[in-house]
Amino acid sequence: IVGAHVRELAEEAEARQEIANPYIIGVPLTERQEIFVGRTDVGARIEGLLLDRRRPPLLLYGQRRMGKTSLLNNLGRLLPSTIVPLFVDLQGPATQASDHAGFLYNVARFIADSARRHGLALPRLPREALASDPFTRFDEWLDEVEGALGQSTALLALDEFETLDSAIAKGRFDEEAILGTLRHLIQHRPRFKVLLSGSHTLDELQRWASYLINAQVVHISYLKEDEARRLIERPVRDFALRYEPRATRRVLDLTRGHPALVQLLCAEIVALKNEQPPAVRRLARLSDVEAAVPEALSRGSLFFADIERNQVDGAGLLLRFIAAQGEGAVVSQETLARQFPDELERALALLRRRELIEPVDRGYRFQVELIRRWFAPASPAPRL
Numbered sequence: 001i002v003g004a005h006v007r008e009l010a011e012e013a014e015a016r017q018e019i020a021n022p023y024i025i026g027v028p029l030t031e032r033q034e035i036f037v038g039r040t041d042v043g044a045r046i047e048g049l050l051l052d053r054r055r056p057p058l059l060l061y062g063q064r065r066m067g068k069t070s071l072l073n074n075l076g077r078l079l080p081s082t083i084v085p086l087f088v089d090l091q092g093p094a095t096q097a098s099d100h101a102g103f104l105y106n107v108a109r110f111i112a113d114s115a116r117r118h119g120l121a122l123p124r125l126p127r128e129a130l131a132s133d134p135f136t137r138f139d140e141w142l143d144e145v146e147g148a149l150g151q152s153t154a155l156l157a158l159d160e161f162e163t164l165d166s167a168i169a170k171g172r173f174d175e176e177a178i179l180g181t182l183r184h185l186i187q188h189r190p191r192f193k194v195l196l197s198g199s200h201t202l203d204e205l206q207r208w209a210s211y212l213i214n215a216q217v218v219h220i221s222y223l224k225e226d227e228a229r230r231l232i233e234r235p236v237r238d239f240a241l242r243y244e245p246r247a248t249r250r251v252l253d254l255t256r257g258h259p260a261l262v263q264l265l266c267a268e269i270v271a272l273k274n275e276q277p278p279a280v281r282r283l284a285r286l287s288d289v290e291a292a293v294p295e296a297l298s299r300g301s302l303f304f305a306d307i308e309r310n311q312v313d314g315a316g317l318l319l320r321f322i323a324a325q326g327e328g329a330v331v332s333q334e335t336l337a338r339q340f341p342d343e344l345e346r347a348l349a350l351l352r353r354r355e356l357i358e359p360v361d362r363g364y365r366f367q368v369e370l371i372r373r374w375f376a377p378a379s380p381a382p383r384l
Contacts, residue, residue: 018274019281022236023267025260025299028069031117035235035263036074038227039067042220043078049216050083050155050193057186057212060157060197062220063355064311065260065303068197071220072157076118083193084152087114091160095167100177101130104138111145111156122148135181146191154192156185161196165205179211186212201353221355228257232266241273246286254293256368264300265370268292297374304374311354315347316375322357322364323375332363 022035029036042060049058062068071078075085087110088094094106108125115122125141145154158164168175186194201217202209223231232251233243243251251269255261269292273281297304308316318340322331337344348364351357356371357364366372 017278019240019270021267021270021274022239023263023270025264025267026302028073029067030073031076034237035231036070036077037231037235038223039071039074039220040078041224042071042218043075045218046075046195047079047083049218050079050153052216054214055186055190055193056214056216058193058195059202059212059215059217060195060220061201061217062199064199064306065258066220066222067259068199068220069159070259072159072195072197075155075157079155082152083155084115084118084120084149085155085157086111087157087159089159090163095163095172098172100173101127101134103173103178104134105130108138108141115148120148120152135177138181142185142189142192146189149191155195156192157195157197159197161198161208162200162205165207168207175207179208183211223257223259223262225252225257228252228255228259228262231259231262235266240282241270241284242282243284244286247284247289250286250289254289254369258368258370260303261296261300261368261370264303265289265292265296268295268299271295293370293373296370300370304371307354307356307371308375312356313350315351318344318347319351319356319366319375320377322366323372324377326376327369327372328365330360330363330365334362336364 024033024035046058046060049056060068060071069089072085072087075083079085088107089110092106092110094103094110097103097106105125105127112122112124123141123144125138129137164173164178167173168178182194185192195218196208196212196215202212202215222228229248229252232248233239251262251265255265269284269288272288272292272295273284308319312319318336321336321339322329325331336348340347348357351364352359355367358367366375
């Protein structure tokens with residue numbers, strides 16, 4: 001009787017022991033989160049360009065949710081200790097400021113906060129000090145920052161730079177004042193390196209091109225397969241869920257190593273497994289992956305809808321047509337030309353730039369299966 005009771009208690013305890021879900025959905029990863037994986041190749045390219053004597057500005061370019069901000073938050077892991085990353089979120093109060101003094105004050109606040117996280121104390125720049133001649137006072141403050149750097153180099157990382165472009169376009173800030181100051185910093189302050197981060201190239205935002213001569217693009221895209229595998233199978237130490245090989249392969253095929261989609265799908269797999277009996281809970285099978293896909297599409301609806309509404313510029317019908325042909329289907333250029341005779345080349349070029357489709361055998365297909373499924377109609381179309 002005692003043995004049976006002990007077994008019953010053990011079974012109840014096991015049933016209560018859910019798999020801890022380590023995945024983080026919808027927000028960038030910070031430097032304190034173990035789940036950040038890979039990107040050593042991107043870090044190495046940034047480091048190499050920072051050593052370039054020509055001191056070119058850098059553009060970290062990649063599609064939305066590809067991990068740009070997470071990378072910037074974790075540059076301290078990837079770069080030598082002599083480089084101090086100074087992160088400025090341009091989606092924050094800086095671009096919402098009502099005037100140049102407010103913009104510069106908030107940029108200085110971000111810089112000082114970021115430096116403090118890396119163990120460097122910078123002098124404050126009080127708001128009232130910017131009242132009469134903000135750009136001169138800000139430039140003087142940068143002199144003080146350089147003094148505090150010692151032998152280190154500052155990497156000024158301006159995230160979501162398109163937000164600043166939008167504020168300039170709306171007339172909130174003067175183009176020459178803001179971008180001219182940035183150009184002056186690049187040209188005349190060798191202790192500072194400048195990195196812009198966004199989902200557009202400088203060619204798409206023409207006003208920036210004349211201020212950032214010889215900018216070098218650092219492309220951030222899908223995780224390498226070994227990096228994605230680690231995120232799937234070993235996101236944190238002592239992760240309690242194991243994957244059969246076919247299940248891991250299917251996650252890779254569905255996501256192509258897109259970091260946000262790997263986290264999204266794997267989070268749903270963990271949630272699904274926690275609903276299962278303890279005897280089968282800790283092994284993810286191929287059927288579990290497929291069962292988690294509808295929930296991932298639902299939970300990630302804002303991500304997918306953003307692609308549809310804000311990134312395809314009227315090419316949604318073209319995407320839906322390709323999506324309707326099924327998983328992995330390649331639609332020939334000839335077929336697309338018959339279906340969409342107007343401005344096809346422009347639409348294809350945009351969708352390729354947004355990394356939604358890719359050319360294959362004189363045709364095109366979706367790059368990521370989960371994104372294709374979002375665009376696919378409920379009833380599959382006849383195969384071409």
